[in-house]
Amino acid sequence: MSNRTVIPFGPQHPVLPEPIQLKLELQDETVVSAVPHIGYVHRGIEKAAERMEYTQNVFLVERVCGICSFIHALCYCQGIEQLQNIEAPPRAKYLRVIWSELHRLHSHHLWLGLFADAFGYESLFMQFWRNREMLMDIFDKTAGSRVIISTCAIGGTRRDISDAHLQEILDTLDEVNKQLDKSIPVILNDYSVRKRTVGIGKITREQALELGAAGPVLRANGVAQDMRQLGYAAYGELGFEPVTENDGDCYARAKVRARECYQSVDLVRKAIRQLPDGEILTKPKGRPKGRVISRVEQPRGELLYFLAADGTNRLDRLRIRTPTFANVPPLVAMLPGCELADVPVIVLSIDPCISCTER
Amino acid sequence: MNILQKSRAKSPWILHYDAGACNGCDIEILACLTPVYDIERFGMVNVGNPKHADVLLVTGTCNKRSARVLKNLYDQMPDPKVVVAVGACALSGGIFHECYNVLQGVDGTVPVDVYVPGCAPRPEAIMEGVMMALEKMNKR
Amino acid sequence: MEIINIFFVIVIAPVIGGLLFGLDRKLTARLQKRMGPPILQPFYDLFKLFGKGRIASNQFQLISVSVYIACTILSLILLATGQDLLVLLFVLALGHIMLILGGFSVRSPYSQIGSQREILQLMAYEPLLVFMVIGTYLKTGSFLVSNLMTGSYKPLLISLPAFLLTQIIVMAIKLHKSPFDISASHHAHQELVRGIYTEFSGAQLALIEMAHWYELILLMGFIALLWQTNLVIGGLIAFACFLAVILLDNISARLTWKWMIRFAWSFGVGISVANLAAIYILR
Amino acid sequence: MINNVLSNLFSKPATRNFPAKTREIAENVRGSVEFNTENCVYCGACALKCPANAIEVDRPAKKVTFDLYKCVACACCAEACRKGCIQMAKQYAHPSYRKMDVVFQGAPLLTDENGET
Amino acid sequence: MSNLIYYVPLSIILVALILAPLVFAFVISIVRSDYLRSLIIIMIAAVLAISSLILFARVTITHQIIHYAPGLIDWNLLVTIADFGLMAMFIRMGVRRKSALILVFAVIQTIILAWVEFGPKHTEMAYPPIFIDWLSIVMTLIVSIVGSVVAIYSLPYMREHERHQNLTISKQPQFFRTLLLFLGAMNGMVLSGNLLWIYFFWEITTLCSFCLISHDETEESLRNATRALWMNMVGGVGFITGIALIQFNKLPMDASRLLELVRTGNEAHIIALLILPMACLCFAGFTKAAQMPFQSWLLGAMVAPTPVSALLHSSTMVKAGVYLIIRFAPIFRHTALSEMVAIVGAFSFITGAMLAIGQSNAKKVLAYSTISNLGLIIACAGLNTPLALAAAVMLIIFHAVSKGLLFMATGVVDQSIHSKDIEDMQGLWARMPLTSLIMVIGILSMLLPPFGVLIAKLAAIESSIQNPLVMVMLVIGSTLTVVFWTKWMGRMLATNPQADGRKRENLPALYAGTLAFLACGAVILSLFIKPILENLVLPAVANYYNVAGMEMTPTVLSAPWLMIFLVIALSVLAPTFFNHLRSSQIKPAYLCGEQISSRAATAQFLTVADGTAEMTVRSYYFEKVTDESFHVKWVTIVATLLIVILFGAVYLWK
Amino acid sequence: MMETMEIKPQEIIDIPNIRDVDVSELLDRVKKAADEKRRFVTMTALDRGDHFEVLYHFDRDLHLEHLRVRVPKGRSLPSISSVYLAAFLVENEIKELFGLEITDIAIDYQNHLYLIEGVEPAPMAKDKPLE
Ligand code: NFV
Numbered sequence A: 001m002s003n004r005t006v007i008p009f010g011p012q013h014p015v016l017p018e019p020i021q022l023k024l025e026l027q028d029e030t031v032v033s034a035v036p037h038i039g040y041v042h043r044g045i046e047k048a049a050e051r052m053e054y055t056q057n058v059f060l061v062e063r064v065c066g067i068c069s070f071i072h073a074l075c076y077c078q079g080i081e082q083l084q085n086i087e088a089p090p091r092a093k094y095l096r097v098i099w100s101e102l103h104r105l106h107s108h109h110l111w112l113g114l115f116a117d118a119f120g121y122e123s124l125f126m127q128f129w130r131n132r133e134m135l136m137d138i139f140d141k142t143a144g145s146r147v148i149i150s151t152c153a154i155g156g157t158r159r160d161i162s163d164a165h166l167q168e169i170l171d172t173l174d175e176v177n178k179q180l181d182k183s184i185p186v187i188l189n190d191y192s193v194r195k196r197t198v199g200i201g202k203i204t205r206e207q208a209l210e211l212g213a214a215g216p217v218l219r220a221n222g223v224a225q226d227m228r229q230l231g232y233a234a235y236g237e238l239g240f241e242p243v244t245e246n247d248g249d250c251y252a253r254a255k256v257r258a259r260e261c262y263q264s265v266d267l268v269r270k271a272i273r274q275l276p277d278g279e280i281l282t283k284p285k286g287r288p289k290g291r292v293i294s295r296v297e298q299p300r301g302e303l304l305y306f307l308a309a310d311g312t313n314r315l316d317r318l319r320i321r322t323p324t325f326a327n328v329p330p331l332v333a334m335l336p337g338c339e340l341a342d343v344p345v346i347v348l349s350i351d352p353c354i355s356c357t358e359r
Numbered sequence B: 001m002n003i004l005q006k007s008r009a010k011s012p013w014i015l016h017y018d019a020g021a022c023n024g025c026d027i028e029i030l031a032c033l034t035p036v037y038d039i040e041r042f043g044m045v046n047v048g049n050p051k052h053a054d055v056l057l058v059t060g061t062c063n064k065r066s067a068r069v070l071k072n073l074y075d076q077m078p079d080p081k082v083v084v085a086v087g088a089c090a091l092s093g094g095i096f097h098e099c100y101n102v103l104q105g106v107d108g109t110v111p112v113d114v115y116v117p118g119c120a121p122r123p124e125a126i127m128e129g130v131m132m133a134l135e136k137m138n139k140r
Numbered sequence C: 001m002e003i004i005n006i007f008f009v010i011v012i013a014p015v016i017g018g019l020l021f022g023l024d025r026k027l028t029a030r031l032q033k034r035m036g037p038p039i040l041q042p043f044y045d046l047f048k049l050f051g052k053g054r055i056a057s058n059q060f061q062l063i064s065v066s067v068y069i070a071c072t073i074l075s076l077i078l079l080a081t082g083q084d085l086l087v088l089l090f091v092l093a094l095g096h097i098m099l100i101l102g103g104f105s106v107r108s109p110y111s112q113i114g115s116q117r118e119i120l121q122l123m124a125y126e127p128l129l130v131f132m133v134i135g136t137y138l139k140t141g142s143f144l145v146s147n148l149m150t151g152s153y154k155p156l157l158i159s160l161p162a163f164l165l166t167q168i169i170v171m172a173i174k175l176h177k178s179p180f181d182i183s184a185s186h187h188a189h190q191e192l193v194r195g196i197y198t199e200f201s202g203a204q205l206a207l208i209e210m211a212h213w214y215e216l217i218l219l220m221g222f223i224a225l226l227w228q229t230n231l232v233i234g235g236l237i238a239f240a241c242f243l244a245v246i247l248l249d250n251i252s253a254r255l256t257w258k259w260m261i262r263f264a265w266s267f268g269v270g271i272s273v274a275n276l277a278a279i280y281i282l283r
Numbered sequence D: 001m002i003n004n005v006l007s008n009l010f011s012k013p014a015t016r017n018f019p020a021k022t023r024e025i026a027e028n029v030r031g032s033v034e035f036n037t038e039n040c041v042y043c044g045a046c047a048l049k050c051p052a053n054a055i056e057v058d059r060p061a062k063k064v065t066f067d068l069y070k071c072v073a074c075a076c077c078a079e080a081c082r083k084g085c086i087q088m089a090k091q092y093a094h095p096s097y098r099k100m101d102v103v104f105q106g107a108p109l110l111t112d113e114n115g116e117t
Numbered sequence E: 001m002s003n004l005i006y007y008v009p010l011s012i013i014l015v016a017l018i019l020a021p022l023v024f025a026f027v028i029s030i031v032r033s034d035y036l037r038s039l040i041i042i043m044i045a046a047v048l049a050i051s052s053l054i055l056f057a058r059v060t061i062t063h064q065i066i067h068y069a070p071g072l073i074d075w076n077l078l079v080t081i082a083d084f085g086l087m088a089m090f091i092r093m094g095v096r097r098k099s100a101l102i103l104v105f106a107v108i109q110t111i112i113l114a115w116v117e118f119g120p121k122h123t124e125m126a127y128p129p130i131f132i133d134w135l136s137i138v139m140t141l142i143v144s145i146v147g148s149v150v151a152i153y154s155l156p157y158m159r160e161h162e163r164h165q166n167l168t169i170s171k172q173p174q175f176f177r178t179l180l181l182f183l184g185a186m187n188g189m190v191l192s193g194n195l196l197w198i199y200f201f202w203e204i205t206t207l208c209s210f211c212l213i214s215h216d217e218t219e220e221s222l223r224n225a226t227r228a229l230w231m232n233m234v235g236g237v238g239f240i241t242g243i244a245l246i247q248f249n250k251l252p253m254d255a256s257r258l259l260e261l262v263r264t265g266n267e268a269h270i271i272a273l274l275i276l277p278m279a280c281l282c283f284a285g286f287t288k289a290a291q292m293p294f295q296s297w298l299l300g301a302m303v304a305p306t307p308v309s310a311l312l313h314s315s316t317m318v319k320a321g322v323y324l325i326i327r328f329a330p331i332f333r334h335t336a337l338s339e340m341v342a343i344v345g346a347f348s349f350i351t352g353a354m355l356a357i358g359q360s361n362a363k364k365v366l367a368y369s370t371i372s373n374l375g376l377i378i379a380c381a382g383l384n385t386p387l388a389l390a391a392a393v394m395l396i397i398f399h400a401v402s403k404g405l406l407f408m409a410t411g412v413v414d415q416s417i418h419s420k421d422i423e424d425m426q427g428l429w430a431r432m433p434l435t436s437l438i439m440v441i442g443i444l445s446m447l448l449p450p451f452g453v454l455i456a457k458l459a460a461i462e463s464s465i466q467n468p469l470v471m472v473m474l475v476i477g478s479t480l481t482v483v484f485w486t487k488w489m490g491r492m493l494a495t496n497p498q499a500d501g502r503k504r505e506n507l508p509a510l511y512a513g514t515l516a517f518l519a520c521g522a523v524i525l526s527l528f529i530k531p532i533l534e535n536l537v538l539p540a541v542a543n544y545y546n547v548a549g550m551e552m553t554p555t556v557l558s559a560p561w562l563m564i565f566l567v568i569a570l571s572v573l574a575p576t577f578f579n580h581l582r583s584s585q586i587k588p589a590y591l592c593g594e595q596i597s598s599r600a601a602t603a604q605f606l607t608v609a610d611g612t613a614e615m616t617v618r619s620y621y622f623e624k625v626t627d628e629s630f631h632v633k634w635v636t637i638v639a640t641l642l643i644v645i646l647f648g649a650v651y652l653w654k
Numbered sequence F: 001m002m003e004t005m006e007i008k009p010q011e012i013i014d015i016p017n018i019r020d021v022d023v024s025e026l027l028d029r030v031k032k033a034a035d036e037k038r039r040f041v042t043m044t045a046l047d048r049g050d051h052f053e054v055l056y057h058f059d060r061d062l063h064l065e066h067l068r069v070r071v072p073k074g075r076s077l078p079s080i081s082s083v084y085l086a087a088f089l090v091e092n093e094i095k096e097l098f099g100l101e102i103t104d105i106a107i108d109y110q111n112h113l114y115l116i117e118g119v120e121p122a123p124m125a126k127d128k129p130l131e
């Protein structure tokens, strides 16, 4: 009677959009242990960043992840700017906020959809992804590409957003907001959804801190930590309060992200309203030299870049610590004791992004 | 076109494997499923299981670990089957083609029938790729 | 007459079943604001599957599928020829159990876990079906469908209202619709891949698919029995139930097996027993 | 949710009916790289800037080789070329059955991987 | 031929059925040669089987109930003496096993027995002690045929069993002595009409059961044997109390007279007098049939060698309890007792099935399933309509064959893989194709159409409709039954993906023969369910209730069983023989893409740190929900209450 | 490699709040950080020719603090995963990609976190080719 069920969960698995394997040991359907096995998307970007020129690296780090690509570029560019002692022009800073928040918004939509899919709520998935397409259209129009928008550059942005497009963004956001009003209540109030999320994958505030959780996972435990509080780009001028919840379960995480959607909409609106005129690019001067740490808030949490440069046109070391990387240990702690059916829900609740994790 | 071929063309079941992508391509494939693109119009369903699949959509820089998975999956698909490589990474490694853990394209691991360039390719391009693959399958 | 019935069952039933499934997909798509596949999509899928190369893990899979579909057709024939309902239910169960065994026979985690859960699904709906049959017996004094159809009773639904609800539950469970798509779902987006069907492919899968079509007709037949005085009305009621199941599928998440058992055995069995009790008391 | 799905049912689907109807492509979309080699001086700036190393410039042979299958459509080359030889076309690159390099040497030629036409 | 049968004197048949086993029991206990022993056993088996068939044929042809008084000596006196001998033996065992419970119950029994034997005798024996009707024939057939098969199966089994124990002196003589003693006693019991005789043989079977459970003389087996003994003695006390009460009420002491009285005489009055004794007899039946709350002795009995479980603890001895209740069922028809018996049975049916779900030990699953099925039979007896009784008798027959078969197959598997754990039977289909095929047939025959157990179960459900509470319990119980059987079959069928080279199984001839015999028996009996019902079961019942046979044909039988049978057989056979997989078509199972293709036969996958792990899926036992000790506790309490209520109801009914 | 880095302290922009610790006192310092409820952010390893420089980043209310150890090549570093379980992943990463031996990691991937058998080990080390 003591032998247990041992099964692989991944790397190829329909609930996992990305390859990661969990080796699950179960008793009936209760998870006894879950050990992650990764390395299916490891590309060695940190090493590649030592090979490429630091200006080209912008395009490289954008491709750490296609979901949060702009913010990667932003983090990198801000780091280089610090090293070169330059500052992006104010308009560029606001544009960065706009794109960042649109990214967060699309990423959260994407997540909300996948989350719904994790507990088999197909029509909800469809609903979120349908709404997400509106945001993709904005990227398409303003940046010339749907996914990897390549608009961030060292010293500012590569593109400007025309007034017509700004108006279009505002209009779209109204629609997005309207749709959110329709679909967020389902995630938060639907009987069947609550059955699948409330009390599932719970960790305590202490655990979250100890295990180094980041982003919504941390904030769902009542820790008000959001890198946007650092005031990078134009966040300092926009007024910003991190969203927190207290229960530390899947439901709380979903709620944090749901509320952040609204927050992002507001931030973009505010940024567009306050958007100053002027230049969008400061010419970089000299080659980077020295070491800095640059931190920004990704949809999934705190992103940290450690840059070391020695004055050549290549970097000496680029270290990328992504939020999912930080959220894997909490995940390992959340799984034991849950039901097999809850595994996808819990895994999704940290909003895993493996390509970010493995780089 | 006989009824079997017609059915094949009208019911491609898709297996998507991310062999090391940045997600860019993957979310575009997922976007194909969504109401705006709705590939189910063509009977395409993401079955997530090689034993049911007709079309293997591969994205991403195949690295050495995922190559073995990719191969395994391909082997488990019943004939007739086609492989569509999606995105620069899957075609050649793209921007990562010189990285230490990256194989230059998935065609070294499984036979690729259709190449869809782009980073990330648009959903339209992906749909076009799948349809080209089906044509090829029916010609075989 | 028998022959015509049997012919109808074997040939026409799957056509209707397939179309209903096509309608299901179309309707689901529309509920999700999509265009959706053509109505004939299930048939394309079926033909394609029959044309796939055969792969399997063992011989037993083939046997299990063959018994599954045979039993499903057989039970439909039993229904159409007016036979004993209890026998029918257990013939159906035999097919289902063989399918479960087929899932078990492969050493694949998902198909095996899917099978375990399928047992639970079976466990959840079986009493509901039996209770309904007993309910009809109490009203008509017979298990024979033929007696049911020829006797002059008021429509059963009037005295057995609870069973319309339980039949919707049974249908949702049998068709693997949310919130009961626990052992396998129609779209492979769940923790068990395709659950019990994971390891069936090609013609085997096609046969299973077809068996589902028969099964759908059978389940609708059960519901139609509740308005046995006029089968057109009965059929419409059954169709309405089918639509209700599709709607339910689209407005709920997948729940867990524990919930399913609890729900089926408390609510489902509860209202069944209450309805039966009412009949006992009023008799 | 029931309101949502029912209102979906009774409204038009959101589907863009590709390929029956193709959508108008937005301005400034970085679709695919387009070479216009007339003015090319084979300076190699594009190759240098390309993060994916998709362009190779052979100055003595006056040859530009572009590997569409490495290109990540970042438009760096277009920005780098001072001669305006490179543009980003709006249309995305179409899928193909074979991998081919695009080689420009005076007039554009298509060759496959082995360099044969 | 038929004449021949008719001219075999009844006395010889009875001697062959009852006395021969008893006598040869003593012969075999001194035979030390394996060969000779085998010879005797096979011979006795043949004799038993043939005599029972002759008896059956005879009764079929003559359509008559047989009352027979054996001559030569005063058998009544012999039984009386032997009865006291038995009591002395029980007391000695109580002393030896230092069990106060055994002692107490043995002494109580002795006292009551003494009162019955020597107290005021009011009644004369109305009929001679041997009483053969259809029910007896059914039981005799089972005892003699299934019992003989099990006895033959025991030959290789015990040899292998002892080989493992490294005994210096073989204990097989004792084993087979007890086995034969049991067969004789069992036949004696079902062929007797005199309650005192029934009681006597009943107590012998108790004794045999004790000896066989403790056969291995391990700590555990002795403990369990002791428990089995005292629990059965509780039943014995019930039995003898019932007899004493009958005597006290000045009623006749033999079954057929009692039945007659109820049918013809001043019923209400007699029934009122009989109802308490009947409750006592039913109580005795519950203990023998290991109904809740007496289930624990049967569970404990599983430590005995598997043939013992197959014979005593599933197909025959426990049926004695059921037999007793069925035998007297018409007497308490339409009384509260009947209702309560049905409820007690249904309760055991549902809880037995529930407890079986949580077991992974094959023998325990079988044991709980036995309890459950006996519960179903008792529930039928309690429902007490001709139809229900017909269902009960059919269940007795089909259950005996299928369950005996399953136990035997489990024994074979146990000897081959050295485990009784169902989890360890993973992939048995590839390793022991023949045995597992037989096992699957056995399980299917317990569970599904077109097999007899199911048909009988349907008849039971049909007849239970008049009693809603029982009906609900039966419906839910049969659903639960599906769970553990399916899990078990699934485990056996779970073969490795590429275990293509299926082994040929080398099953010893006696194993193969006996297993195949019963497996074919299960199939053929089911195939001929209609004639069996009409010729064997319905007469047994008809005569009971004085109704014509056709009135109680369950409607399930009107289903086109032959067609169902054919369709199912065809759908099994067609792909088996005409649709072979080529080895190139065999692909390893889906393991998320990390299967190790080259070693596909082992279901291994690559995992953490590129290590390998074996994919294992264990069946669900729902430990949290089906915690045995917890459920046993409340089940025991509820069942005890039910029995208290039963007696209360009987008391009130008066 | 060391020469190029030797830029005078005031000239380079460097990270504030770095505290150098010795390998032997590392665990104590980390425990102290844990007691003071610092959130472990991550570790960074740098190949400095003859030694590895390993930085431990901690966060407290959005302020970063760092511990730095220098481990000569060929020597090993104790794991801090017993204090901060969260470190197991990054420690495995450093171990595998830099070839710096880290002992007693809570979940040790045996140098197979990212790379499989047959891939050049320690690709991030400076002596490995860039492409
Ligand atoms: N993890 C992660 Fe990212 C985000 N958000 C980030 O750095 O998504 Ni792919």
Ligand code: SF4
Residues within 6 Å of the ligand: A063, A066, A147, A148, B020, B021, B022, B023, B024, B025, B026, B059, B060, B061, B086, B087, B088, B089, B090, B094, B118, B119, B120, B121, D072
């Ligand atoms: S091709 Fe581009 S978008 Fe696709 S995976 Fe590679 S880097 Fe990401």
Ligand code: SF4
Residues within 6 Å of the ligand: D039, D040, D041, D042, D043, D044, D045, D046, D047, D057, D064, D080, D081, D082, D083, D084, D085, D086
């Ligand atoms: S395309 Fe432009 S940049 Fe490239 S080589 Fe020609 S002129 Fe130079």
Ligand code: SF4
Residues within 6 Å of the ligand: D033, D049, D050, D051, D052, D053, D054, D055, D070, D071, D072, D073, D074, D075, D076, D077, D078
């Ligand atoms: S678009 Fe970018 S990747 Fe493509 S060739 Fe130009 S520079 Fe290279």
